[in-house]
Amino acid sequence: MLKCNIGGFCVNIHSRFDFTNNLCRPYIDNGNSEPLFDVRVGESFLKKETEKNSHLTPDIVEHIFLASAFYKKIINFGGFLLHSSCILYKGKAYLFSAPSQTGKSTHTRLWQSVFGKDYVKIINDDMPLVRFTDGIPFACGTPFAGGTNININISAPIGAVVFLERAQQNQIERIQPFSAIPLFIEQTKHFNLDISTYTALLDMIDVLTASIPIYRLRCNKNEDSAILAEKTIVTQE
Amino acid sequence: MKIKEGFLLREIAGGTVVVPVGKTSVDFNGMITLNETGAFLWKQLENDISEEELLRRLLAEYNVTEDLAKKDINAFIAKLKDAGLID
Numbered sequence: 001m002l003k004c005n006i007g008g009f010c011v012n013i014h015s016r017f018d019f020t021n022n023l024c025r026p027y028i029d030n031g032n033s034e035p036l037f038d039v040r041v042g043e044s045f046l047k048k049e050t051e052k053n054s055h056l057t058p059d060i061v062e063h064i065f066l067a068s069a070f071y072k073k074i075i076n077f078g079g080f081l082l083h084s085s086c087i088l089y090k091g092k093a094y095l096f097s098a099p100s101q102t103g104k105s106t107h108t109r110l111w112q113s114v115f116g117k118d119y120v121k122i123i124n125d126d127m128p129l130v131r132f133t134d135g136i137p138f139a140c141g142t143p144f145a146g147g148t149n150i151n152i153n154i155s156a157p158i159g160a161v162v163f164l165e166r167a168q169q170n171q172i173e174r175i176q177p178f179s180a181i182p183l184f185i186e187q188t189k190h191f192n193l194d195i196s197t198y199t200a201l202l203d204m205i206d207v208l209t210a211s212i213p214i215y216r217l218r219c220n221k222n223e224d225s226a227i228l229a230e231k232t233i234v235t236q237e
Numbered sequence: 238m239k240i241k242e243g244f245l246l247r248e249i250a251g252g253t254v255v256v257p258v259g260k261t262s263v264d265f266n267g268m269i270t271l272n273e274t275g276a277f278l279w280k281q282l283e284n285d286i287s288e289e290e291l292l293r294r295l296l297a298e299y300n301v302t303e304d305l306a307k308k309d310i311n312a313f314i315a316k317l318k319d320a321g322l323i324d
Contacts, residue, residue, distance in 0.1 A: 180250070192260065
């Protein structure tokens with residue numbers, strides 16, 4: 001079991017495997033904080049799911065369900081995941097969200113190649129945590145980062161959320177909060193949330209959409225898409 | 238007539254959405270956005286209600302003709318039935 005501090009939340013992560021324990025190591029909490037909750041995956045459940053997902057090894061299956069348990073529980077403590085590739089750029093976090101296989105990671109790699117890896121850090125490549133401090137939304141690294149597992153244990157105030165769509169021509173537009181709600185719900189999707197948990201999630205989405213700009217970026221896989229996005233969403237201060 | 242259990246209606250970002258909660262989210266994969274009249278009708282239908290009573294309440298709430306109100310109600314209920322949301 002490892003006591004971790006993930007985005008300011010202290011939790012116990014129980015894993016049988018090096019895979020998860022290694023990913024959790026940068027998040028280990030050596031302080032005196034009391035853990036808010038524990039996440040673990042039961043032996044029989046793990047066995048059943050590993051048989052069902054025969055293309056995956058047990059350590060990956062366990063990791064997926066630990067992530068899912070973490071994200072379900074954290075909602076009631078004031079955080080939620082947004083399925084996105086999240087970068088740190090000029091002190092702010094920018095989250096590029098879309099359904100799987102759209103090219104979230106592809107797009108943030110374009111940012112790195114255009115603006116340089118020293119200036120564009122991947123906070124979390126698949127499931128950053130969103131939380132609020134004094135009403136300001138922050139994106140935080142977590143040990144759960146989907147396919148590429150790229151993550152860093154840092155957090156930054158959110159500059160914008162960008163929903164990606166594949167297109168031939170690059171085009172970006174700001175979208176109104178209510179138009180963005182279905183997109184947020186789609187990319188924070190959890191099965192089986194009870195009413196109070198779902199209400200807490202919608203409360204946070206409501207606050208987030210009111211406090212930061214949201215964009216739709218139709219983009220191809222060329223560097224021009226990152227240049228257009230940067231020019232539009234990064235406010236010069 | 239009544240909407241099935243397992244949905245949460247919620248005002249958010251200046252509009253209204255309905256999302257499935259609990260076990261319902263396994264069968265009903267998606268969400269619904271409602272306009273103002275839709276949200277009003279949905280709230281009435283959360284408890285068992287007759288079509289006549291629904292019409293009476295809609296006419297009491299909004300300044301519309303009976304013909305238009307009936308049309309709205311029929312269209313709304315047809316949509317709910319199509320989506321399997323009503324008992």
